[in-house]
Structures are given as structure tokens and as C-alpha cells.
Amino acid sequence: MALSAWVPFAGGALGVLCSLGALxxxxxxxxxxxxxxxxxxxxxxxxxxxxxxxxxxxxLVSWLAGARCVWYxxxxxxxxxxVVRETYTDEKGNVRTRTRVESGSTVVASGGxxxxxxxxxxxxxxxxxxQGADVEGAxxxxxTCGPSHPLYYGKGPALAVPYxxxxxxxxxxxxxxxxxxxxxxxxxxxxxxVAPEIAHDKRAELYLISVRDEARISGGYAWAYWSWVLFxxxxxxxxxxxxxxxxxxxxxxxxxxxxxxxxxYALVLGGGWAxxxxxxxxxxxxxxRQGRANIEVQLKRRHDLIPRLAAVVQGLAxxxxxxxxxxxxxRAQVAIAPGVAGLGGGLAAVAPRLVALKESYxxxxxxxxxxxxxxxxxxxxxxxxxxxxxxxxxxxxxNARLLVVPDRHAAALSGLRAEPLLSAEGFERxxxxxxxxx
Amino acid sequence: MNPVPWRILRAMGPLxxxxxxxxxxxxxxxxxxxxxxxxLVRLRQAVKNAFANIDVQLKRRHDLIPNLVNTVxxxxAHEKDTLERVVNxxxxxxxxxxxxxxxxxxxxxxxxxxRLLMVAESYPELKANTNFxxxxxxxxxxxxxxxxxxxxxxxxxxxxxxxxxxxxxxxLAGMFGFGEEPLFETPAAERxxxxxxx
Numbered sequence: 001m002a003l004s005a006w007v008p009f010a011g012g013a014l015g016v017l018c019s020l021g022a023l024x025x026x027x028x029x030x031x032x033x034x035x036x037x038x039x040x041x042x043x044x045x046x047x048x049x050x051x052x053x054x055x056x057x058x059x060l061v062s063w064l065a066g067a068r069c070v071w072y073x074x075x076x077x078x079x080x081x082x083v084v085r086e087t088y089t090d091e092k093g094n095v096r097t098r099t100r101v102e103s104g105s106t107v108v109a110s111g112g113x114x115x116x117x118x119x120x121x122x123x124x125x126x127x128x129x130x131q132g133a134d135v136e137g138a139x140x141x142x143x144t145c146g147p148s149h150p151l152y153y154g155k156g157p158a159l160a161v162p163y164x165x166x167x168x169x170x171x172x173x174x175x176x177x178x179x180x181x182x183x184x185x186x187x188x189x190x191x192x193x194v195a196p197e198i199a200h201d202k203r204a205e206l207y208l209i210s211v212r213d214e215a216r217i218s219g220g221y222a223w224a225y226w227s228w229v230l231f232x233x234x235x236x237x238x239x240x241x242x243x244x245x246x247x248x249x250x251x252x253x254x255x256x257x258x259x260x261x262x263x264x265y266a267l268v269l270g271g272g273w274a275x276x277x278x279x280x281x282x283x284x285x286x287x288x289r290q291g292r293a294n295i296e297v298q299l300k301r302r303h304d305l306i307p308r309l310a311a312v313v314q315g316l317a318x319x320x321x322x323x324x325x326x327x328x329x330x331r332a333q334v335a336i337a338p339g340v341a342g343l344g345g346g347l348a349a350v351a352p353r354l355v356a357l358k359e360s361y362x363x364x365x366x367x368x369x370x371x372x373x374x375x376x377x378x379x380x381x382x383x384x385x386x387x388x389x390x391x392x393x394x395x396x397x398x399n400a401r402l403l404v405v406p407d408r409h410a411a412a413l414s415g416l417r418a419e420p421l422l423s424a425e426g427f428e429r430x431x432x433x434x435x436x437x438x
Numbered sequence: 439m440n441p442v443p444w445r446i447l448r449a450m451g452p453l454x455x456x457x458x459x460x461x462x463x464x465x466x467x468x469x470x471x472x473x474x475x476x477x478l479v480r481l482r483q484a485v486k487n488a489f490a491n492i493d494v495q496l497k498r499r500h501d502l503i504p505n506l507v508n509t510v511x512x513x514x515a516h517e518k519d520t521l522e523r524v525v526n527x528x529x530x531x532x533x534x535x536x537x538x539x540x541x542x543x544x545x546x547x548x549x550x551x552x553r554l555l556m557v558a559e560s561y562p563e564l565k566a567n568t569n570f571x572x573x574x575x576x577x578x579x580x581x582x583x584x585x586x587x588x589x590x591x592x593x594x595x596x597x598x599x600x601x602x603x604x605x606x607x608x609x610l611a612g613m614f615g616f617g618e619e620p621l622f623e624t625p626a627a628e629r630x631x632x633x634x635x636x
Contacts, residue, residue, distance in 0.1 A: 045589035046596065189590065194582045203597065279604040286603065290596040293621030296629075297588040303628040305581040308503075309574055310634045312510075316570035319514045323566075326521040368567065372574050377634070383585075414608075 011239020012261070018232025019269045022225050023276045029221035030280045031205050032184060032214065034401070035287075036393030041123035041379075042386025043196045044294050047205065047287065049184040050198070051214070052121035054128075054175050060115050064155055064172040065141035071130050071209070072174035073112035073137065076156045077105040082163035105169065106161050117175075119183060119198075123382070127190060128183055128209065130175075132200025136210035136217075137173035144169045175211065182210045182217065229269065236265045277410040281401050288398045288419050291391035295422075298387045302380040309376050313369040388422050395419045474607055478616050481598040485619050488587075488594035495584045503580065510573050514566040523550040588622050595619040 035049040043050070054070045062072035081103040089095055114135075118125040145152055147166050156168055175181060185207035187196040200207055210217055240261045244254045399418045401407045447455055527547040599618050602611035 044593075045586055046593040189586050194579045194586065196586065275605055282603045283600045286596045286600040289599075289621055290592050293592045293595075293623070294589055296622050296624040297585050297592065299629045300588070300622075300624040301581050301585040303624070303630075303632060304584075305577060306632045306634060308577050312570055312574050312577065315510070315514070316567065319518065319566055319570070322518055323521060326518065326525055329525050369570055369574065372571060373634070376574070376578055381631075 008240040008243045015232040015236030018228045022228035025221045025224035034397045039123040040121045040126045052119040055120045056117040059177045062174045067140045068177040069174035070117035071114040074172035075110035077107045079105045079165045079167040080163040127197040129199040133207045133209045138211045140174045141172040281411045284398045288395045295387040298384040316369040485594045485598045488591040492587050495587045499580050510569045517566045
């Protein structure tokens, strides 16, 4: 039976689909590689990457392993095995029967849960809502056992599947509490408090929460990229070769055709690659500009906030000074008076307080205001520094893309230029003298 | 094998078939263009919305902060005023000699002290402090909120700017009149660190 002429076409179409899959993996890998890791305090509205530990006040307890975690997913599969008798007709036209063993496993139960958690790093924490994310958990339980094991009926269903061999595989993966995790996704504003949160967003290139580290995740996408490329090539070339061999084509035609198909596939893949890389670099440049504009946001915040906070502290200090003076006067009067309790019946109730006033010196409260101002000053500067660090990181990633081969050729297609990094002024580099004597 | 569509195509002749294919291609391209255009319109609208959201927060600040400041001022004045009343009443009570005057002065003092105690249950820790600190917190949160809204604007504008610059939209965005949206900028004078001096 000759293969239909549709086979090479279908193979070619599948090859193109595979190269699309490869480009998708490549795009995600570039996205992960290009996005700098933000600190929890430096999270801004947009695409962010974070590393830290998963913390939660009310952690979940995973169903099978009972591990404290913030996310878990479990499944129980049961093995079955059956012997099938089938009738068939052999080459001589005799009807015969034969037996065949079929086996496999069926998922009999599965489930999971996710809780919003805080990603903690050395600057603070940020809320992460894992719903809708691709989560790569750590395996907390993976065991195969028989009915005698407490898990078997304890967590699994009472009914067996048909032809069961009474072997169940229990598997559970989780994001354990305090585990170091990697998150890449989009941050948005929280509704309850003034802070950002990382949550599912359909505009996101990728929303991934993983216990693997960044290098491994990136490597995984590289592996996926090359696998798709090879698989697509295999489909396109293989289908053509099969068809040409069956047809049959003359050997030189077959060789020529195969070379043509290979060239076509390389062109499709190369064109797609240039397209993907160009768009990825353009997107990166826009994110570099976003990073610079976000520094501006923090500078504006500092400009608007600090003088107001200082004014409030001044107000508080002035108020306190006046009140302290008045209190001093009151204290002097109490000291002169022969006895507070002797003043009259109406005063008896408040007398102890008045004595307390006489004896204890009011705490200087403006200090808290000054402390708050100090904290806010540091916080503002840290926010600015984190925004600047992010900018320098992403601008470096972008500038590197413009230099490395072969990306530089894709970038040259639309004349992309390097973005300057930020640097301190000369006088700002020297040690800052701390002087109190004026 | 001679299915019906095939017979229809043969009856139509090559010219008509070519026309049909052309129409089909035009339809697909037209639909794609429509999708691209609508997508860009949506993104640009999102940028405008994000910009308006900054104004919402600026308006909130404009309306809220003066009132908060006045409230704290009012409370601080009240606290000071109450203390002064106590001092004055106390002075009158100690200087009064006539029994009637003394009783009256003591009544005033009791009243004033009662008010003072209402002001600050754990006297002498002054309560205006809390209001001042609260005001500081409010100010910080307001500015944080504005900053996040501005970041949201930057994000929307970046999404839109990217969408009009990637291939193949870049070939058509100009034709459809989609220009670049500016990101947030701080005036040069406001970039310097403010000097805190008392």
C-alpha cells in the first residue's frame, strides 16, 4: 500500500508546529534569563522575578505525607493487569485465538490545595497567590504499596479498579514551608493593604513557582527548545523520506527532495528564530525603559514624601515642647500645694493621677516621630537603590544581548542601541563624613 | 471518487477559483488586521486608564492630607488647651481665699482635670503623639499608593509600547496612528534628595 501524498505535507505541518513549540520554549528561556531578580522590597507593578523562602502563618498540611506546606498536589494510581483472548485470521485464512496480557495503571484519586504565602528574602516579604501558576513542587512522598500498608485504604478509595493487582502508587509533591523557591510572574497592587502581590495574570509571559533554581529552570527550557527542534526535523524529514521511499522516487530525487525539505525546515526555523529573538529584544528594551521610569517614580515619591514627614516631626516636636512647658508649670503648682488629696471631694477621684503626674516625668514622645522619619528615609533610599539596581541589571542584560552572537544580528535588523547604565557622580563615591559638631 | 465540492469547483472554471482563493486570503488578512487593531486599541485604552488612576490617587492625596493635618493640629491644640486650662484652674484654686471662690475654682479644676483625663487615660503619656505618628503613616501610605499606581501606568505603557514595536505590528502601528506613549518622568529639580534640616 503506497503512502498517501498527504503524509509529507502532514509531516511538514507537524514540523512547523514543533518549531513553534521550540520558539515558545526559547522565548521563555530568554525571558527568565533576561529578567533580573528583584528583592521583595523592590517589587514593582509588572514582570518580576524573586527568590526567597515560602512562609505562611497558616500553612497547609499535605494530604498524603502530612508535610507543612503552602501548596501540594497528590495522586493515587492503581495498577491493573488482565489477560485478553482475541480471535484473528492468520495468513492462511484460518481463524485462531491467542491470549495477550494488558496492564497499566489508572489514577483512582487525586487532589491538592494552594494557600497564598509570603516570599521572604533579606529585604522583606511579598504576597504570592499560587492559584493559576505553573508550580514545580518537591516530591514529598512517592511510594508503591499493597493493601497491608496503612496508606492503601487510609487515603485511597475502598473500591478496587477492575483487574486490580492491588498495588497502588502514592505520589505527592509540595512547596514545603520555609523551602527556597523561585517565582517569576506579574506583580499587581493588593486590594487590602498598600503593597504589591504576585498573582495569576493572563497577560503574563510566564507564571512559574518552582523549588528548582534559576539555572536549572533555564536549562530545562533550553532542553525543551532543542528537543522540539530535533523532533520537528525528524517529523518533516522522516515523513518525506518514508513517502519518497514507498513511492518510490529515484535515489537522486530522494536525496534532492530530502535536502530541499531540510532546507525548508531550516528556513522556517531560522525565520521564526529571528522573529522571536527580535521581538524578545524589543520587549527587553521596553522593559529597560520601564525600569528607568520606575526609578523616576521612586525619586518622585522621595521628593513628595520626605519634606512632609519632616514637617510632621517638627510639628510633633513643637507641640511636645509646649506641652512639656505647660506640664512643668502644672508640676510646680502641685509641688507648691500643701496636699492634693485635701483639695476637695470632687478631686479625690483624680488625685492619684495628679500625684502620678507630679512624680513621673513624661516620656519624650517626639522621639518616635524622629525614629519613624529615620526609618522612612532609609526605606525611601532603599527603594530608590533597588529600582536603580534593577535598572542596571536589566540594562546590562539588554546590552549583552546586543553584543552576543547570534542575537546581535537579529537586533541589528531594527537598529537597536545600547542603553547607558547608571553611575554615581565622582563626589558621591567618596566616604561620607558623619559630623555632629556644627 | 468525485465529491460534490470538487464538481462545483470544476464547473466554476480556473478564474473563479483563483478569485475565490484571493477572497479567502483577503478575508483571513482582514480578520488578522482587525484583531491586531483591536488589540492595540485595548492596550492604549488600558494606558489611558492607568494614567487616570494616578490622577485618582493624586486627588485622594489632595483631598485627604490637608484634612488629616488639620485634624492632628486640632487635636494637638485641644490637648494643649486642656492642659493650660488645668494649669489656670489650679492657679486660681490655690490663690482663692474666700470659701465660695475656692469651691467654684475647685469645681472648675475638677472639670478641667476630668477633661484632661478623657484626653489621656494614661496620663502623662500624651495622645497627640499617636495622631502625629498616624499622620506620618498615612503620608507614607499615600505616597506608596501613588508610587504603585505610577508603576502600574509604566507597566501598561510598556505593554502597549512593546505591542506596537514588535514584528509584525511595527509595520502597521504607524499607519493606524498608534504612537509611543511616554513613561513617567520626574522633573529634574525633584530628582535631588530633599535636605532634611530642623
